[in-house]
Amino acid sequence: MLDGSLTRLLALKRAQKRAIQLVADSAILVFSFLLAMFLRLEGDDYLTHGGVWLAIGLTVPVSLLIFVRLGFYRAVIRYISMRAVRAIMIGVFASAVILFAVSQLLSLPVPRSVPAIYGLTALCLIGGTRMVMRRLFRNSAGAKRIPVIIYGAGDSGRQLLSSLEQGPEYRVVAFVDDAVELQGTDIGGTRVHAPGTVADLIERHGIETILLAVPSASRAERRVIVERLEMLPVRVQTIPGIADIVSGKAKVNELRDVAIEDLLGRDPVPALQALMASNIRGKVVMVTGAGGSIGSELCRQILRQSPAQLVLWELSELALYTLDMELRETAEAEGIDVPIVPLIGSVQNPGRMSAALERFGVQTIYHAAAYKHVPLVEQNVVEGLRNNVFGTKVVADAAIDARVEAFILVSTDKAVRPTNIMGASKRLAELVCQAAAERQSATTFSMVRFGNVLGSSGSVIPRFRKQIERGGPVTVTDPEITRYFMTIPEAAQLVIQAGGMASGGDVFVLDMGEPIRIADLADRIVRLCGLRPYRVIEGADAQTDPPDGDIAITFTGLRPGEKLYEELLIGAESAATLHPRIMTAHEATLAPAALDALLDRLLAACQTYDIAALRRLIAEAPTGYEPDARIVDLLWDGEVHHARPMLRAGE
Template identity: 45%
Template sequence: MINVRSCLVFAFDLLAVLVAWVGAYLIRFNLNWPRTVHQDMVYGVLILLVVQLIACRWAGLYRGMWSFASLPDLRRLVRAVAVSLVAVLALALFGKSWLLIPRSVVVLYPLLLLVVMGGGRIAWRLWRESRLSPVSDAERRPVVVVGAGTAGAMLVRELARSPQWQVVALVDDDRHKRGLELSGCRVEGATVDLPGVLRRHQARHVVLAMPSAPAEALQAVTRLATKAGATLFTIPGLAELMSGRVAINVMRPVKIEDLLGRKSVRIDNDNVKAMLHGKRILVTGAGGSIGSELCRQLSRFQPESIVLLEASEFALYMIEQWFGEHQPDLPIVRLAGDVKDPARMAQVFALHRPQVVFHAAAYKHVPLMEIGNAWQAVRNNIAGTLTVAQAARDANAERFVLISTDKAVNPTNVMGATKRVAEMVCEVMQNGPGTTRFHIVRFGNVLGSTGSVIPKFQSQIAQGGPVTVTHPEINRYFMSIPEAAQLVLQAAAMGQGGEIFVLDMGQPVRIADLARNMIRLSGFTESEIQIEYTGLRPGEKLYEELLADAEETLPTPHEKLRIARPRPVPEGLYEALTVWLAQPPQEDAVVRAGLKRWVPEYQPRNPG
């Protein structure tokens, strides 16, 4: 079937040869029609038409679409014209006996040919783009782009075709770019000039086109945009753009994770895959924030099966639904169960024989565990860990990984003290009989986890405030849930047994600053949504720590993981714990005294 468009393009290029050839002669003879070279012109153009046909096919000129003519098409065009130039030179040098070509025509013809062929393509693209954007500038929303680098240039070019957005200006802190233009859009100042640029163009939207910008720069732009009453968007990171997974114009609102400046994690996929591929895996607390993300990450490494153990029916249902939608071919086992139930744990291990166990089930909310629930925290966090660890050892599981917390370091609350004892349980298990390797991974708060401060702030902002912060100076370490889960897998893959892996949590974040940033990202100012300080809660301390005073760390091959060396576990811990955990429920004060016995650095604070 004949392609009409290809035929038209081919005809245009042949016409371009005729126009360029005749035009070169007209220029040569001062726009007077030459009377003596008719035969030479005809012979020459016939030969060049054949040459042009061959040259354009050889150069691949008809692979590109005129509507998207770009630099690769220009390079093909130059190659085709270069062939025509060589042909004209050959005719001028070796065809003197039967064909006379003026020297000026040898120079003028390829130049005119390049102008006609290239100009036609550019004109067609401009016409097509004007047709593809039927929306007038008045109907498009004005937007200011922050960043006039490569990403900014790509974004401006893409948004030029958008029916929704119109880039009216750019700002950039590089003074050498001031006053210059990108695709017709002028760089009108530095980042600090953003409010004035927005007012000048009556724009209400800002796009940050700096995928590698540090968190400080993003925070500064957020403050300026909020002050001007504008909404801030950002573009995908360079890794996503280079991989082709997303386009430059896929903009999204700036999230709190962006402002915290957590860099993407790179893990040794080969080692992790060697640990997980084809293995039977058990995740306790599989429906929780960390447990569910662990399950999602684990599914990437083609395990034989994943046993999902969860006490909450709804949480178990939600993670089951995720697998049904995203990993329908991966065998999963959905089990409701309590890690404190030895009979249920023995049954799970006997039936499914997991080879790798990730123990993420725990009570983790500090104030809730502090008053009236201390004994339940002991049973869930200590007895639950002991029960699952014993079952893993008895079933000869290869690895057992405990998800711990920074609150286990110099704890001031029941939750942190119970997690420290859980760590000690794993250390005892590592030194006991059996071949199971026990690892501990300790990290701080994860963004958006159940019961964390970020969902709470989001809810308070949605209700119009105030946003409640316990203390102006309180700070915490934060990382994203996927980052935490990936580092857990990396730590498990490199562990030899008995280590306490400490994740690099970066710099601590003041909770008050976190609240301010969330208010700004929601489009409000602090005068509209106020911050209210309520005082420290029971068991809460101002500063979290990742290492106790007596601990040291050793480096690992991964830059974001170190190994802590805690003080030795007291003699007789296992036997004493077994006796203690078998007792009936105890009052909070008795529980604290018991924890203090095993964790001398535990200093209860504001127990309530």
């Protein structure tokens, strides 16, 4: 009944609602005056005195006019704020002053204490009715909203509470905060609880979602919070970081799933500015593979180091267009005056690469162009080698001819004792750069080796989330498989700093922290979505009992060429550098003449599509390559195709 009346009231036009408020406030003011007179005189004889009615007759219209001017009737009762409460207090005080002035100036029979009693009574009734209506509206709407807990009762948590109260989706039932001094207090009518009470709050209020509002906390602190919550049967979402909120890129009420960085909990080390600027500031910089995950982040960070010019080299037209537009918008928004040159091209095209280096006077190259997806390269061996190995050779030779000052190869941990063609091709690319460093001194060559980056194309994290959205299963290759992880911004920053320390032929290895078990990572992502994971071994007997969980984690078996564990060093030797998360490794090299002979044999095998010979040649080189027994190349049929010669790179 009450809900129906409220619904009809809400459906009225704004003018009708204001008219109702004016009538109600008039009645309240009259009642407050009469009550004040009754309390003061302890009788009702005053009702027959015309002067009494003249006093209220003059006071009410003037008071309503003041209320209108103060914006009483612009405030929406459902969302009434402290600003509106202040307006009510000022308006009622003005009304009491008017009553006093009228009664004194006209010598009306109104005792001097009545305006004060009248003011207090009117304040309680006018403010109280609005608070009651506000609560009724919110209770009516709140019954349909999702109950949530906000973790974090600081400024961001309070802003989030205010935003959610005005929205139709969530109803905040409690705050949770680690600060002891806040626990037990009320913020906006919502109690702040200790973290130890979360499980009880979830059960008592039927909570399905907890919202993290700790944008200024470090990743390590967020990790502690996430670990505390992930075993509870709730979905955990978070607000954007404080930098995005302050810059205006995001709003406090833009809820997101917990970032994978919160699961890893590793805080980045501040960059050494001298190393960041060493190969960039005032120089012409080229990034190959600029549209990729690492390449694009390198471009973003390079742009902010004030290069003389930034040359984007990319084979994909769409990726190049997207990045070019993004960088130009960033430059305009941040007042960065750096010319940006978008070039479509393949690193296997020596003529175009040389022309570009000469035309723009490139001084630094970050070579990030590569085919990097292990299963795809395993199925397309020749193209993987031509792009990753011979493409690197083309860029390296062109850099030497153009007297480029610095060449930094973006490598991978899969280059260490590889069991797949992708990793082997990156180790060969390292050998190419090491030999290039040995045969001359004008160009400083270096290589930077690191593991998986979070959020890159093909990363397991986005795939897991999509699988969860579809209801599962979440697929992992093996229960024991582990990988190193690093965020893309941190990886790009460390690549730039490593290049700034190079002296020639250096192999730098980034500190990736502790390896992560992929199955455990999948479990955690499922739990943070408010679901329970359960594990199924593919090919096992069908379960007779219902699964004890919501989302299956299935194990599909290692793919061709895939390793259980990745490594960062081939040998045991490594040394510290100026940066705590960058090491330098001492790896085997191949003399330039020996490398040229190897590349000639590899090219010949590529031209005849002799996959077996390619695998044998790579294994004989100092790559540590231990191929999988299976050849899964999609065009390999066990024969050497001498009748199918392939063009050399760039022809």
